[in-house]
Amino acid sequence: MDELQAVRELFPETPPPAARVTARARRRATGAAGRRLPRLRWALPGLGLVAAATAVALAVGSAGSAGDGPKRPVPTSSLPLDGRAVFLAAAEQAERQPMGGYWYCDQISGQSYLLKAGYAVIGAHLETFEWTGAAKGSGGRFYGRDLPARPATPEDEAVWERAGAPTSFRVMSNGHPMTYTRKAGRWEEDKGGQHSGGRFFLMGFGKELTTQEVLALPTDSRTLAKRFLSPPSPRRPGAKRGPAPVSNAYKLLRAADLLTSAPLPPKVGAGLMRALVAQPGVHTIATASDALGRQGVALAVDQPSWGWDLRPDGTFVRKDNGYRTQEQLIFDKKTGALLAEQSVLLTPGGEYRSRKPGFVIDYWLIRSYGWTDRRPSPPPALPFR
Amino acid sequence: MVAPPDAGPDLPTDASVIERSWQDPERFGVIFDAYFAEIHRYVARRLDVEAADDIAAETFHVAFRRRKRFDLSRDNARPWLYGIATNLIARHRRTEARRFRALARLGDDGPAGGHEDRVAAQVSAEHERSRLAQAVGALSADQRDVLLLVVLADLTYDEVAQALDVPYGTVASRFSRARAKLRKALGGVDPLHDQEGPIDG
Structure with missing residues (x-):
């Protein structure tokens, strides 16, 4: 008998995973804490379901507007010239950051959900911490923890408190119920994330x-643009379609990913920032702030009002959202460090018709990143009070 | 997953879904739905169902948390997920060793009665299976990973190379060495004059 067939037969078929196992795993794989029994408090995803849009609008609209707090970024104050000068000054600062023995990056991701009760919460709230030693053999780790779901803005917090300050929020997400709670998880080391150090994953x-x-x-901004801001190619040989054109928003995300994936030398980071600001469709905002209340200078790309919606069969269909958003990258003016990447409501409408411009639909905050001389460990303190 | 990249205009690749999941975490559910059962099956066959419940869940949890590390130039997330699962399986070497001991064990109750030839055939098949299990268990972990990703998960060499982050040539060499060892264990001719010792990079 063919030895490969023999090996195949050596390992008998197994029953499919139990529904309970699959459901639990799915919750963990989509950002839900999913540990406590949820209270029945329905909410709907901030993005996605076509059928849900009306219900969201009704639910939020009837409870009055929970608008934006003073710390929300204001995307309207776009000052192309000033912003550009401030941004380029920040890029210059990015050239001056020192190196150390370990590189680390601490990031927070969260997404807003509009609840029927008339307020928005940030759920799918995760913090990840990774570090990599510069020298081979000096190690590397990847950690994650669940952060408490939290009211999205001070106004939302007030409505939430009036609603009795519930501690769990149940949301429907593409037909799958998920529950976000006010409880913080413990740091957990990802078992697959250990490595020996001296190596970094950079996309592309x-x-x-x-x-x-x-x-x-390379440090030259034109070379960097060509290398990193062009389509994700090469595709596999034999693929019929070429690389899709790269949207301007994608360029922002791509650059943010590069800056937070590896210790780009200061001149490379600065070159990348200069490459970004030279891209068509990318404009600057002199002052923007993130969910941690940090202010900086932003690069922004206005998004079209349509997007892709997920159908039950797993395929996508083009859908008019009725609202427009703006992708922002916020940089520290003094150090040039990337602070946040966020998607902000530009023109209310559709699901977000009751929200004001500036409402943060989702964010990816860079709590801190850079070099350190001591072997890093994830910070015990929570980023939000 | 949902469709190959050239199947139609509106069918997303894994890469496009993962890219969207950067900002819209539930999108990652699409990746989960496409591959969870498959990864679970692979781990369950290789270890056992209980380990698979844990490892498959952990695979997607890790993948979700590391979704910004997915290389978007790769349309298909399958090799990446198998790579994560393989790393997690490596933490279960003891479970795996136990598994191979169990597979190698000969039936306690002996062959059922019957015609002499049939009994002889059963005994022979039983011994062959045992030898094979021992041989698979005796492979280096690197070779076993490659062998089982190809044979049980039906990954191509190219996909195994992506999954394990090793060069294509290393995959080919590990696979052929593993295969030669198995052939030898089954009493066949070893075409490669199999060498023990350091295998590859």
């Missing part, structure tokens, strides 16, 4: 780069 290379390779990346 198809492999990890050594620290030396990262440090030798």
